[in-house]
Amino acid sequence: MxxxxxxxxxxxxxxxxxxxxxxxxxxxxxxxxxxxxxxxxxxxxxxxxxxxxxxxxxxxxxxxxxxxxxxxxxxxxxxxxxxxxxxxxxxxxxxxxxxxxxxxxxxxxxxxxxxxxxxxxxxxxxxxxxxxxxxxxxxxxxxxxxxxxxxxxxxxxxxxxxxxxxxxxxxxxxxxxxxxxxxxxxxxxxxxxxxxxxxxxxxxxxxxxxxxxxxxxxxxxxxxxxxEPANAMVAGFVGRGSLVAASHGFPVRGLPVPNGKVLVRPHAVHLAENGLPASAERVRYTGASYETTLRLANGDTLFADLPRQLAIGEHVHLTVDDAWSVPA
CATH class of the missing domain: 3.40.50.300 (P-loop containing nucleotide triphosphate hydrolases)
Known part of the structure; x- marks a missing residue:
């Protein structure tokens, strides 16, 4: 060696x-x-x-x-x-x-x-x-x-x-x-x-x-x-995920950053009775789940792996149980 x-x-x-x-x-x-x-x-x-x-x-x-x-x-x-x-x-x-x-x-x-x-x-x-x-x-x-x-x-x-x-x-x-x-x-x-x-x-x-x-x-x-990506480049290149504003109230790990962006992985996004309002923009069936693109009220996009199929334009509520603070 x-x-x-x-x-x-x-x-x-x-x-x-x-x-x-x-x-x-x-x-x-x-x-x-x-x-x-x-x-x-x-x-x-x-x-x-x-x-x-x-x-x-x-x-x-x-x-x-x-x-x-x-x-x-x-x-x-x-x-x-x-x-x-x-x-x-x-x-x-x-x-x-x-x-x-x-x-x-x-x-x-x-x-x-x-x-x-x-x-x-x-x-x-x-x-x-x-x-x-x-x-x-x-x-x-x-x-x-x-x-x-x-x-x-x-x-x-x-x-x-x-x-x-x-x-x-x-x-x-x-x-x-x-x-x-x-x-x-x-x-x-x-x-x-x-x-x-x-x-x-x-x-x-x-x-x-x-x-x-x-x-x-x-x-x-x-x-x-x-x-725990070190910057936006790594966050965008490795794995699927969404860089969104930290102001949504998600539980955030890592040091706060000036631009207020956090990384949310699809597995951390869940449907809920009450939570963050969103609408479905795109849905793709993968066999194990539905890869869903969701649009938040402020225009941010979230990717989620959901257990059921949403109709395009359907309004739902979301919770996010994990997010990571990402420097620019």
Whole structure:
């Protein structure tokens, strides 16, 4: 296991500042998600850790050893890490076993050791028995498992995942979430996972780093990021919710803020005999509940997951049992 440390790291591409003053630590054995919208800098940050990019400012360290700064840079092949890309990056002319074994052959391992390690890596991702299949004959999820096995075969202490589920359908994504979680448990590797999908980050990571505009917006556990967002950007990007005026009298947690905005999650909104007047604007059935958009008298919008279907325009009363004070 390896601890990754970034100290005041910045990256520019010409006049474009991609990352500014990033100071983070990824503890040994942790599973961290880099979460944010397109163009926020999360992939650039992953490439700095991998050694594909050199920081313009600051230092990248593994276990206290300098991997890169403004002058020096250790190349990717010397960093003892593995990378899984969303495009799989498999060799189509090689079978499954040959794809997995490729990094070992380049390092001069003997044949018996290559076969042993390849078999072990394929077992970890539940692909034992697929050794001689063509990668072109595999499903998207199976190809992603091959890419993960190739990452594991060298005994790497760091695994970098660059939006690995982006090309999979919803059912394969759910299955691969279990594979990544199981791989982390088995190997104890330090994993850094880039995604723009907040549901993936919340489901997998023990720590989430939210990025926007090349800067860190918040670092916390999935529970903290979801329930206690540090600012309006995080509140709007992670999970469904409504930013409304605090003057409605909701029970509010967190420090009061000058702009008086609070975050209300859909599960905290309930129908009541008496309470805040509202009218239904949009209703969508999800199977478990009705996703309902409600308009308050002052024009604020509340999203709610309700147990019954409201008619469009129907007037109701609401109570809110939890809200979080959100800075601008």
């Amino acid at each position: 390896t601890t990754i440390t970034l100290d005041a790291v910045g990256k520019s591409f010409g006049d474009n500042r991609a990352l500014t003053d990033i100071s983070l630590q990824f503890p040994a054995g942790s599973f961290t998600a880099l979460l944010g919208p397109s163009g926020c800098g999360k992939t650039t940050l992953l490439r700095l850790i991998a050694g594909f990019e050199q920081p313009s400012t600051g230092v990248v360290r593994f276990d206290g050893n300098v991997m890169a700064d403004g002058v020096r840079m250790v190349p990717p092949e010397e960093r003892n890490l593995g990378i899984v890309f969303q495009s799989y990056a498999l060799w189509p002319h090689m079978d499954v076993a040959a794809n997995v074994a490729y990094p070992l052959k380049g390092r001069g391992f003997k044949r018996d050791e290559i076969e042993r390690r390849t078999a072990e890596a394929l077992a970890v991702v539940s692909l034992r028995g697929y050794e001689h299949r063509s990668v072109d004959a595999l499903s998207g999820g199976q190809r992603q498992r091959v890419a993960l096995a190739r990452c594991l075969v060298t005994g790497t202490k760091i695994i970098l995942l660059d939006e690995p589920l982006a090309n999979l359908d919803v059912h394969l994504r759910a299955a691969m979430l279990d594979v990544f979680a199981d791989t982390h448990e088995r190997t104890g590797a330090t994993i850094v996972f880039v995604t723009h999908d907040q549901s993936e980050a919340l489901a997998l990571a023990d720590t989430i780093v939210v990025l926007d505009g090349g800067r860190v917006q918040q670092i916390g556990t999935p529970e903290e990021i979801y329930a």
